[in-house]
Amino acid sequence: MNLKPTLIAVALAALAASAAAQPKAKAPAKPVPPAAPKASDFRTPNPNDVLVVDTNKGRIIVEMIPEVAPAHVERVRELAKARFYDGHTFFRVIENFMDQTGDPENKGTGGSTKPDIAGEFTFRRGQETPFTLAADQTISETGFIKSLPVMTQSMMLAAMTKDGKISGWGLYCPGVMGMARGEDVNSANSQFFFMRAGYPALEKRYTAWGRVISGQDAVLAIKVGEPVADPQDKMERLRLLADMPEAERPKVRVIDPASPWFKAEIARMRAAKGADFSACDVNIPVEVK
Template sequence: MPSIRHLAAALALLGASAAHAAGTPPTTAEVIERSTARDWRTPDPDNVLYLDLPAGRVVIELAPQFAPAHAANIRQLAKQDYWDGLAILRSQDNYVVQWGDPNAGQDTARTLGDAAKTLPAEFDSADGTLAFTALPEADSYAPQAGWVDGFPAGRDAKTGRTWLAHCYGAVGAGRDMAADSSNGTELYVVIGHAPRHLDRNITVVGRVLQGMELLSVLPRGTGALGFYETAAERVPIARIRLASQLPQSERVALEVFRTDTAAFEQLVEARRNRREDWFIDPVGRIELCNVPIPVRAARGPAASK
């Protein structure tokens, strides 16, 4: 929170931070600077969804290891150009933005084609082979918090179940009253403080890797639940496509920081004990949704170090 009075000085300090003694645990910036190509992964283009808006592109990574049926239906919908020309319908402050078909439920609704109309609830997973990187700290909402394949998650050792956590940027599938009433056509993104009470109440399908700032700034709707009250307020969706549907030249090549490495453990520690000069109290604690998972433009093998 540097004052602008000394922003230049603060930025200089940030730049100089890499000069810390080799024996000192690194800051977040240093962990990333020192990372190697093996600390990053390239998401599967079949799991990467591009939401193209007038303001630009939002990149989403799907999590089929948690929501296989939803991921498959979303892929099918993308291949059918289902969302092209539909819109963002809702923006509720400190909560979510949500898109879909404004005519859903009416005769004029867009057809679902070969996509399923309803899907089983995929609120959590019983898959014991999911590689879970545990956070030692207690969590407010889960018996155990941590990460699976780059996604913040909760776990209950007693039941053997694991689930995706509603941190900032989480993407979920809107549903009605019935647990199995979602189909992935209406997706929402968390744009505020983590609504972790939604965990295990709805299917999380992934998270936003890039472009959150295009969603978080959308004017809040004045209707109930933040719905836009007029068609003119809605934000049109140009198209939603899988990365794998587009030629290489139209894709956004991104790498995501792995969450199962020693480097990630250092990153969590750097966020837990803040060594940046600005901090007076180094904190000594960390919470699941306060660990950002770094994303960067992909580097070719030659550029990686």
């Protein structure tokens, strides 16, 4: 049956009116940039846990996290005090992966005269561990210990363990510091690497012991090569902040993960990323003067 043109026009007008009356879906709100952290949102890290690495590409500042890898932090601290690392080149640098250094032979086969270290691929988290929750996946929890992103079992499991603690491990986000080793899982000695990008495949296989809190641009500027051809980029000096003369010592403050600002930043990024959220997405503000 054919409809007359006037009836078609009336029908179309009715449809248009009905569509106009329907509420329109709102576009997703863009994440609101956070306000700058307040002075009270920052903490001053222990100067014995901070490395100041002067490279020919710029200064890198690393916070070591003894809560997750005490033996590795102590080894790096000892070698830093002995000025062992001064002049070592970045001999193996892989784009979208890491910068390796810390070998006196500058080729990946050497180490210090100290004994090798047993792997600290996981750690034990207790109620006293300074942990800030970023995401609860029911059986596991993602969060931060100081500046280091970590994942642990759910704290609800602690009641079922002998020591009242649960297992955790560092997450290999950009800037995380890892310890190199050979095929033997307990063969770490002096060599370490700076992460250029996230690389989850390293988790629970290589010890994560700290994180770059300033100078990631210098990490990314190191010449790439596997091995690096004629490596010129190097650590000119590596010192503990605590060992630097007062006149040369930078004043370092880093965001406190327990602060209201940081918790709000976690919530903001979770809302922005949705199911794709990762602890690697969370900003770690730092002040260096």
